[in-house]
Amino acid sequence: MTRSEELFLQAQTLMPGGVNSPVRAFQSVGSSPRFIGRAKGSRIYDVDGNEYLDYIGSWGPLILGHARPEVVQAVARSAENGLSFGAATGAEVTMAELICELVPSVEMVRLVNSGTEAVMSALRLARGYTGRDKIIKFAGCYHGHSDAMLVKAGSGVMTAGVPDSLGVPAGCANDTLTAVYNDLESVVSLFEQNKGQVAAVILELVPANMGVVLPREGFLPGLQKLCRDNGALMIADEVITGFRLGTGGAQEHYGIVPDLTTFGKIIGGGLPVGAYGGRKEVMEMIAPSGAVYQAGTLSGNPVAMAAGITQLTILKENPRIYFDLEALGQRLREGLKTIIEAHGVNASVTGIGSLSCLFFSGKEVRNDTEARQSDTERYRTYFNFMLSRGIYFAPSQFEAVFISAAHTPEDIDDTLACAEEVLKKS
Numbered sequence: 276m277t278r279s280e281e282l283f284l285q286a287q288t289l290m291p292g293g294v295n296s297p298v299r300a301f302q303s304v305g306s307s308p309r310f311i312g313r314a315k316g317s318r319i320y321d322v323d324g325n326e327y328l329d330y331i332g333s334w335g336p337l338i339l340g341h342a343r344p345e346v347v348q349a350v351a352r353s354a355e356n357g358l359s360f361g362a363a364t365g366a367e368v369t370m371a372e373l374i375c376e377l378v379p380s381v382e383m384v385r386l387v388n389s390g391t392e393a394v395m396s397a398l399r400l401a402r403g404y405t406g407r408d409k410i411i412k413f414a415g416c417y418h419g420h421s422d423a424m425l426v427k428a429g430s431g432v433m434t435a436g437v438p439d440s441l442g443v444p445a446g447c448a449n450d451t452l453t454a455v456y457n458d459l460e461s462v463v464s465l466f467e468q469n470k471g472q473v474a475a476v477i478l479e480l481v482p483a484n485m486g487v488v489l490p491r492e493g494f495l496p497g498l499q500k501l502c503r504d505n506g507a508l509m510i511a512d513e514v515i516t517g518f519r520l521g522t523g524g525a526q527e528h529y530g531i532v533p534d535l536t537t538f539g540k541i542i543g544g545g546l547p548v549g550a551y552g553g554r555k556e557v558m559e560m561i562a563p564s565g566a567v568y569q570a571g572t573l574s575g576n577p578v579a580m581a582a583g584i585t586q587l588t589i590l591k592e593n594p595r596i597y598f599d600l601e602a603l604g605q606r607l608r609e610g611l612k613t614i615i616e617a618h619g620v621n622a623s624v625t626g627i628g629s630l631s632c633l634f635f636s637g638k639e640v641r642n643d644t645e646a647r648q649s650d651t652e653r654y655r656t657y658f659n660f661m662l663s664r665g666i667y668f669a670p671s672q673f674e675a676v677f678i679s680a681a682h683t684p685e686d687i688d689d690t691l692a693c694a695e696e697v698l699k700k701s
C-alpha cells in the first residue's frame with residue numbers, strides 16, 4: 276500500500292470522505308487521491324515521492340507556479356512581524372490600492388477570506404442596496420457554498436451529480452432563480468416573471484466550473500444592459516478569471532463594467548483571501564460606513580496580504596506573463612485539437628488564455644446541459660492514464676486545466692504526447 280493510500284484510509288475515519296473539500300477525494304474518477312507533500316514551480320510531489328506536472332495550481336491561485344521565491348520570502352518576512360493583529364494595517368491599504376488600480380470598475384473593496392465569503396457578502400450588499408430579495412444565477416456556474424448559491428451549482432456539486440444540497444432552506448433557494456448561460460432570453464423571462472424583485476444577476480463571465488465555457492458574442496453586453504434596464508446589479512464573479520485573463524480580468528477582456536466584482540484565492544497567492552468591490556456608492560453601504568453588516572477576524576490578514584501583494588505586483592509589472600500564458604494555452608488547445616482530428620476522437624476543446632478544457636463531447640459546449648452530455652467515463656480513463664504518466668489534471672470533467680507561468684512549452688508538448696497515447700484509443 277502506498278503512503279497516500281494509508282493516509283486516505285486513516286483520513287476517512289477522521290474527516291467526511293477523507294477530505295476537506297469534496298473534489299479532492301477523486302470520487303468521480305474512481306481512484307485514490309494523492310496526498311501531496313510539497314510543490315515547486317509547475318511540479319507537485321506526493322508523499323510517496325512521485326512527481327507530477329500540475330495543471331490544477333491549487334484551483335487557480337498559483338498563476339506564478341508553486342512556491343515562487345518572491346512570494347515565499349514575502350510571507351516569511353511578514354510572519355516574523357506577527358501573524359495576525361485583528362487591526363488595520365498598511366498592507367491592506369496597498370492591496371486595496373492594487374485591486375482598485377488594476378480593475379477600474381472597482382472603486383472600493385472589502386477584503387475577506389474566501390471566494391464563498393466574497394460572493395455571500397456581495398449578494399447581501401446587492402440585496403441591501405436594491406431593497407430586493409431575488410438573485411439570478413446561471414446553471415452550472417459555481418459561486419462557493421453559501422446557501423443561496425447551492426442551486427444548480429457547478430464544480431464539485433456538478434461532479435457529484437447532486438443538483439442541490441440538503442440543508443438549504445426552501446425560502447433561501449426560492450429566492451435564487453436560475454437562467455441558462457449564453458441564453459439572454461432565459462434571463463429576460465426571469466426578469467419578466469419577477470418584476471421589480473431581482474436584486475442582482477451573478478455570473479462567472481467565463482464559466483470555469485462546468486468545464487470551461489466561452490460567452491457567445493453579445494451575451495455579456497446584452498446581460499449588462501438587461502441588468503441596467505431592470506434596476507438589478509450585475510455581479511461578476513472573477514474568483515477564477517480575475518488577474519488570470521489579464522490584470523483587469525474577464526471584465527477587461529470583454530469590455531464589461533459590472534456593478535460589483537468578487538475575487539478569491541488568486542489575490543492571496545496561495546493563502547486564504549477573497550474580496551468584493553465595485554461602485555463606491557454601493558460599497559459605502561457596508562458597515563461601518565453603511566447598514567449592510569459584514570465582518571471578519573482574519574480579514575486582511577497581514578501574511579496573506581504579503582503573499583497577495585507580491586503576486587499581484589509581479590503580474591502588474593510583467594505584462595509579458597499574460598502573453599506567455601496565452602501562448603502556452605493556445606499550444607495545448609491547438610495540440611489537443613490536432614490529436615482529436617487525427618484520430619477522430621469524439622471530444623472538443625475550449626478555453627481562453629491559461630484556462631482550458633477537454634470535453635468528451637464532440638459538440639460545442641455553450642451551457643451546463645451541453646457540458647453534462649460529455650462522457651465522464653471517458654474522462655475518467657483519460658485522467659487516470661495521464662496521472663499514471665505523472666500529469667495531474669483536475670479529477671473531474673467539470674473543472675478547468677490551469678496553466679501557470681512556471682509551465683514551459685516542453686511541458687505542454689510532453690502532455691500532448693501522453694494525451695495522444697490515450698486519446699487515440701478512445
Ligand code: PMP
Pocket residue numbers: 334389390391392394417418419420479484512513514515539540
Ligand atoms: N466563485 C468561483 C467562480 C469559484 O470558482 C469558486 C471556487 N473555485 C468560488 C467562488 C468559491 O471560492 P472558495 O472555494 O475560495 O470559497
